Amino acid sequence: MKAIQATQFGDPSVLAVVDLPDPTPGPGQIAIDVTHATVGLIDVLFRRGLFKDVPGMAQPPFVPGLEVAGKVRALGAGVTGLTIGEKVVSMSAGAGTGGYASIYIAPASAVISIERDNIDPILAVAFIPNAAMAHVALTQVAHLSAGETVLVHGALGGFAAAFPGIAKQLGASRVVGTVRASKMEAARKTRLPYDRIVDSADLSSALGDERFDVVIDPVGGVLRSNSFTVMKPGSRLIVAGNASGDWDHQIKSNDLWLGSTTVSGFNAGAYLPTHPQAVRLALEAAVKAAASGLGDMEIDVLPFKEAVKAHERMESRDLAGRIILTPEQ
Numbered sequence: 288m289k290a291i292q293a294t295q296f297g298d299p300s301v302l303a304v305v306d307l308p309d310p311t312p313g314p315g316q317i318a319i320d321v322t323h324a325t326v327g328l329i330d331v332l333f334r335r336g337l338f339k340d341v342p343g344m345a346q347p348p349f350v351p352g353l354e355v356a357g358k359v360r361a362l363g364a365g366v367t368g369l370t371i372g373e374k375v376v377s378m379s380a381g382a383g384t385g386g387y388a389s390i391y392i393a394p395a396s397a398v399i400s401i402e403r404d405n406i407d408p409i410l411a412v413a414f415i416p417n418a419a420m421a422h423v424a425l426t427q428v429a430h431l432s433a434g435e436t437v438l439v440h441g442a443l444g445g446f447a448a449a450f451p452g453i454a455k456q457l458g459a460s461r462v463v464g465t466v467r468a469s470k471m472e473a474a475r476k477t478r479l480p481y482d483r484i485v486d487s488a489d490l491s492s493a494l495g496d497e498r499f500d501v502v503i504d505p506v507g508g509v510l511r512s513n514s515f516t517v518m519k520p521g522s523r524l525i526v527a528g529n530a531s532g533d534w535d536h537q538i539k540s541n542d543l544w545l546g547s548t549t550v551s552g553f554n555a556g557a558y559l560p561t562h563p564q565a566v567r568l569a570l571e572a573a574v575k576a577a578a579s580g581l582g583d584m585e586i587d588v589l590p591f592k593e594a595v596k597a598h599e600r601m602e603s604r605d606l607a608g609r610i611i612l613t614p615e616q
């Protein structure tokens with residue numbers, strides 16, 4: 288099979304197209320002929336070696352990529368409910384690698400059909416895995432109730448973009464996004480179901496008296512600190528990433544007492560393997576949301592041979608949507 292390997296830790300130039308042996312599925316696994324694979328900020332962090340000392344993390348040479356769309360190539364022993372050639376999408380599972388390849392092996396529990404709803408595989412891979420994670424975060428961690436309001440930071444980012452559709456599907460009364468000033472033009476054009484998107488630089492003046500029940504924060508840093516100024520008593524801040532790179536960020540615990548607010552972390556890589564019962568329901572909700580047009584976003588598709596460019600663009604911070612890689616030329 289064709290694959291993109293991170294030949295060592297480093298800048299995007301460490302990514303190279305290689306030929307590897309075709310893998311076969313073991314019991315409970317599915318082999319997928321990949322048509323599309325997502326590029327996420329987490330792939331960039333893995334490639335740089337940010338987590339290289341964390342036990343179980345992939346070491347070079349490894350194939351990055353967490354999520355794929357494609358067609359079922361082969362079913363491992365014990366797998367039922369899918370047929371060869373059926374169009375599917377797989378959310379991230381296991382070691383969080385292997386997606387930038389023309390064949391991907393996924394546990395059956397992470398795979399769902401997109402055939403019945405006839406969902407475009409590009410939209411499917413860009414939205415459904417993140418939307419399933421958003422569903423788990425909003426239902427199991429934020430405990431979102433119908434009628435509540437949600438604020439999403441870095442609103443056009445890959446993971447963030449899944450939240451407005453799922454929040455609306457769960458009955459949120461209003462979903463507001465925040466972006467940097469340079470992305471306000473893209474924010475005005477977005478088809479994502481935000482009620483409003485504001486400049487993240489000055490939340491208080493942009494939002495006036497508006498206060499939120501749930502804040503989704505994949506960004507961190509100053510924006511995370513500023514979130515407390517726009518949270519209601521009883522509200523929940525979900526720490527869902529650290530795109531800002533501020534690894535030393537701290538929260539004053541007494542501010543949680545005074546504001547009567549809650550902070551929870553959500554990391555799918557840690558949560559989903561220990562809460563498998565949440566995954567199927569979330570995947571089904573994500574497919575429904577995709578079929579209803581709740582994940583309609585900007586997506587650029589690049590061939591595998593442009594993986595270096597794809598990572599350079601992820602690092603540029605100019606993206607206002609997602610990048611997807613395809614093994615097809």
Ligand SMILES: NC(=O)c1ccc[n+]([C@@H]2O[C@H](COP(=O)([O-])OP(=O)(O)OC[C@H]3O[C@@H](n4cnc5c(N)ncnc54)[C@H](OP(=O)(O)O)[C@@H]3O)[C@@H](O)[C@H]2O)c1
Nearest residue numbers: 327328441444445446466467505528529530531553554555
């Ligand atoms: N909890 C989970 O299970 C989970 C799942 C997927 C991803 N994540 C995490 O969520 C974060 C976002 O991932 P993603 O794939 O959505 O990334 P992305 O598409 O690059 O989006 C990140 C967003 O964060 C904002 N940002 C602020 N400072 C930034 C910086 N220094 N560099 C890059 N972006 C910056 C950007 O919005 P503005 O330009 O508008 O500020 C950007 O749109 C990452 O930390 C990732 O590890 C977590």
